[in-house]
Amino acid sequence: MAGESTDDLAAVIDGLLPQTQCTRCGYAGCAPYAAAIAAGTADIDRCPPGGAATIEALARLLERAPKPLNPQCGAESPPRIAWIDEDRCIGCAKCLPPCPVDAIVGAAKHLHTVIAELCTGCELCLAPCPVDCIEMRPAAPPARNQPERNRQRYAAHLARLEARKGERARQIALNKALAATGPLAR
Numbered sequence: 001m002a003g004e005s006t007d008d009l010a011a012v013i014d015g016l017l018p019q020t021q022c023t024r025c026g027y028a029g030c031a032p033y034a035a036a037i038a039a040g041t042a043d044i045d046r047c048p049p050g051g052a053a054t055i056e057a058l059a060r061l062l063e064r065a066p067k068p069l070n071p072q073c074g075a076e077s078p079p080r081i082a083w084i085d086e087d088r089c090i091g092c093a094k095c096l097p098p099c100p101v102d103a104i105v106g107a108a109k110h111l112h113t114v115i116a117e118l119c120t121g122c123e124l125c126l127a128p129c130p131v132d133c134i135e136m137r138p139a140a141p142p143a144r145n146q147p148e149r150n151r152q153r154y155a156a157h158l159a160r161l162e163a164r165k166g167e168r169a170r171q172i173a174l175n176k177a178l179a180a181t182g183p184l185a186r
């Protein structure tokens with residue numbers, strides 16, 4: 001890894017992570033965890049969705065000995081995806097914002113459903129649901145390109161949030177400008 005910058009190394013490490021963005025590693029997502037490993041401030045044993053295979057891949061990359069998953073981050077489990085009991089869903093929409101890949105569809109006051117092939121199994125939608133009508137169910141093993149698809153969906157999700165923030169800021173600035181000019185003369 002000689003001559004490689006910390007950013008380059010972080011990008012390579014990020015490429016080995018499953019991209020569920022579940023935050024179980026204690027970081028805000030896979031990329032921040034990758035950056036912390038590259039900077040030497042996080043160990044390689046903190047990703048439950050990746051489990052032993054990811055730890056081994058990281059150990060190989062960084063020329064270190066593999067180690068067991070840190071139990072403080074959770075346990076490795078078979079792949080699962082979220083499922084919403086539509087009979088119990090009250091349509092509050094509280095599960096939508098936390099989903100890092102926008103895998104839940106539904107509008108306020110309408111029942112919601114999970115698009116199974118998009119769900120990363122991150123479980124971030126479970127806690128906000130006020131009626132506990134979301135459960136995790138077994139899923140097929142992720143396809144080889146699943147991490148890359150997760151990453152692209154997450155990037156699109158972040159871009160949408162940024163665009164919305166920009167739109168809000170523009171609206172506030174416009175409202176302030178209108179207030180400053182006072183009522184329009186007729």
Ligand code: SF4
Nearest residue numbers: 022023025029030047
């Ligand atoms: S999959 Fe979850 S635990 Fe693993 S690096 Fe990404 S955010 Fe962290």
Ligand code: SF4
Nearest residue numbers: 099119120122123125
């Ligand atoms: S539906 Fe739930 S478990 Fe699936 S990706 Fe979205 S937040 Fe994660």
Ligand code: SF4
Nearest residue numbers: 089090092093095129
């Ligand atoms: S948080 Fe629960 S009740 Fe609310 S819309 Fe989502 S699934 Fe339905």
